[in-house]
Amino acid sequence: MYYFIALVWLMFSTVAVAEEGQSEVIGTSETVITTVRTEKSVSAPVPEGLKSPQKTLDSFLMAMEALKAGDKDALDKAEQTLDLSQVNTLVRKERGRDLAWMLLTVLENTPYLEPKTLPPAHKDSEYTLYDYAEGKLYFAKQTDGRWLFAHESLDTLQAILNTLQTQQQTQAETDESVAPLVSSAPEHLPWHLRISQKVPEWLKPTLLDVAYWQWLSILLIVLLGVVADRLAAFVLRVSVKIWQKFAKPYYRKLSSNILRPLGLMMMASIWWMGLNLLGLPDDVLLVLLVAAKFMAGLSGIWTAYRLVDLISAFFQEQALKTETLLDDMLVPLITQVLKIFVTVAGIIFIANSLSLNISGVLAGLGLGGLAFALAAKDAVENLFGFVTVLTDRPFLVGDWIVIDKIEGTVESIGFRSTRIRTFYNSVITLPNSRMITAEVDNMGQRRYRRLKMVLSLTYDTPPERIDGYCEGLRELVRQHPHTRKDYFHIYFNEYAASSLDIMVYIFFEVPTWSMELQARHQFLLDALKLAERMGVEFAFPTQTLYWQQVDENANHPIDELLPAGSSSNHAQDVARQQAEYITRGKR
Known part of the structure; x- marks a missing residue:
């Protein structure tokens, strides 16, 4: 159901855009086309093979003979004899190929049509080659002097072929020597002509200009694409799971559906190729092909995104093996750059597949350049902020920073923003533009991490024990593996209200906050153990009431x-x- 909903949505949205754009282009460009053709008629000479109906017919037949002989470029020469100006550019290539083969089949089954029977020159603007019941097959002289098969005649080719096929089948029933339909190169005939010759008559009537057998073929092609997608997705998922069992650890973290877009690409490709074989009317073919091409482009972009994720996983693992944090910051940057490149390439592919006018889009951007610049002011500031972070390196991924009262660990640095994980586990997104003027306190770049505290001893602690305890604390600093040995202070510092206070002022030489906590933990435990061994007790805020009987005879x-x-x-x-x-x- 998902696939049909997606297809219908793409069809309607594409048709709406295509019809709107086509109406504008046709409505506004008739004068331009006329002007261009008039200029060409003056500046560019008419090709020799298109100067008369006779030469046009001869050029078409020679091109088709060369095509049957294996010259693929001859198809373009054959299409140059056809007036395809009324065919939408999105399906002009596919439609031109079918029309060329259908026209050749009609000519081969029409008696007395030889180029030499045509006059070498003709003064009128039209020349009728043959008049069928469904319409006449004629040439029309263009404004630039070229003689082409008229587009009205091309529109009647399918109906003419159907009539010729019916007549040949009727004659074949009475005369076995008559072939159902004559073709000098049946292997080159479009598939829809081959199929239409073999399907029963009850499948040939049309519904909405589409034959019954074409409706069934569309259903089968869609079903085949869906089945191929599901089958490919299952095979790829199982293959990825098996591969991950033997792959490096950093690949095992990836989802087993990482190659899922390849199934959608296969489905879109089947739709794209299958619809071209059915000989559908231009309007129907336009809708379905645009939808298939658009889905193929999107699935291609999605597939490339997943490949970028694979590359990113490899580089992230390699970055973890180095001591510097610069590569940890560059890996997300490279990933973003690759995805932007993939997006741009995908847009160009989709635009090229849909025959969009990129020059017109760029011209529109030029006209709206000022508005775009004003709207993109914040984006440009964020980009400059990113460049500032990248060049000045005030912090790296993983650093503990304080910026504008925001404190936490840097998780990622992107083009637009920087993400900081706070110590209460929320994520704050800061625009990079703030990095240009903000004061950044990088706690992660400290060489030493200070510990300043007070150890309070009870008032009944003897002086010699206080002195001995202070010296013991100094020795703990000297013996600790992560303390600064050349600068520290531990002294009896104050008579407090309820304690004798010893000031401890030391530094830990550790790179991260977690290691700092571990070093603090070890030092504080050692200080507590030393107090027990020295027989000193820690004080806490108390008030002691003494009852003392005075001995008048006692002397100090x-x-x-x-x-x-x-x-x-x-x-x-x-x-x-x-x-x-x-x-x-x-x-």
């Missing part, structure tokens, strides 16, 4: 040196003596 050793009632000057002298004693012991 300093009471002998500093009795009650001593003067301030005497107290200062005693304190200086004690300080000198303390410092003298360290010396």
Whole structure:
């Protein structure tokens, strides 16, 4: 059902565009065509083989004889004798080939038609070659002087052939020596003529200008394309699964349906080739061929996209093997460039298949260049932002950055935007234009990662243990595999409200945040183990209420040196003596 819906949608959309475009072109270009032909009549001479009805007929017959002999270029010469101006350019090539063979068959089955029987020159604008019941077969003189088989005559060829075939079959029933239809090269006849000779009479009536046997053929071709698509998709999926079992690990991550578009391409190709064999009327052939060509082009682009994904998977795996992150950033860029190239090539292929006027499109873009430039201002700024990121390299894929209060890890860098994975696992898309003026704090480019903290000890910790614990922490820094050894500070730093505070100011030499966390984890565990071994305890905010019974007879050793009632000057002298004693012991 999916295929028929898609086909119907393509048919209607294409017909709408084609009819609209054709009406505009035909309506506006008649004067231009007349002018061009008038100019050609003045500047370019009429080809010798088209100067008269006699020469045109002789040129056609000679070209068809050369075609039967194997000269493929002769078909173009034969088509030059036909007035195909009324045939849509999308099907002109296919229609011209069929008309040439049908005309040859009609001429071969019409008696007394020899080029030498025609006059060498003719003054009127028309010359009737033969008058059939379905219409006359005649030449028409063009405005540039060429004599061509008139397009009205070409339109009646199918009906003339049907009548000739019926007459020959009637005669063959009474006279066995009469062949059903005479042709000097039956193997070169279009397939629809061969089929029409063999189908029963009840399949020859028409519905909407299409014979019954042609309707059945269309149904069979569509069905054959769908079956080929499903079969190819199944075979390709199984083949990819088998291949992935023996392929490199980076190919195993790809979907088993990566070659699925090849099935659609096969289906479109079967439709494209099959419809050309049926000899359908121009309008019907135009609709169906445009749909088939359009689907073939889209499936080709899709197939190329999947091949680019295969190439990208290979390069991503190779980039992971290197230490630099530049190639990790360039691989998505190369993938995007290849997909843009594939898209452009696919558009050109579709435009060429549909005979679109690329020059007219480009001219339209030129006329709307100013509007396009204004509309593309943001896109150009984003592109310059991407170039800035690529050349200045303020960050790479995988870096931890802070930009405009946005913090996270760079996931991808594209032409238009940069994607950042935040630490709460959302993805923020930043236009590259902001990279030109924004301040980027690249946390991932730090050589050292600082740890600044305070270790709080209880107030009952002896001074010598505080000093010993600080020295033990310094030794932990010296022994740690990822700390900076030439610059760190660990000292007793403050008397806090409920603790004796030791400041720890050290640096870790690690490339990533995850390794920094691991290094912190190891250092903090070592500091805790050292505290247990040194007999020091960590403080926390508390208030302690002491109940103490005062012994009036108890004396402090300093009471002998500093009795009650001593003067301030005497107290200062005693304190200086004690300080000198303390410092003298360290010396």
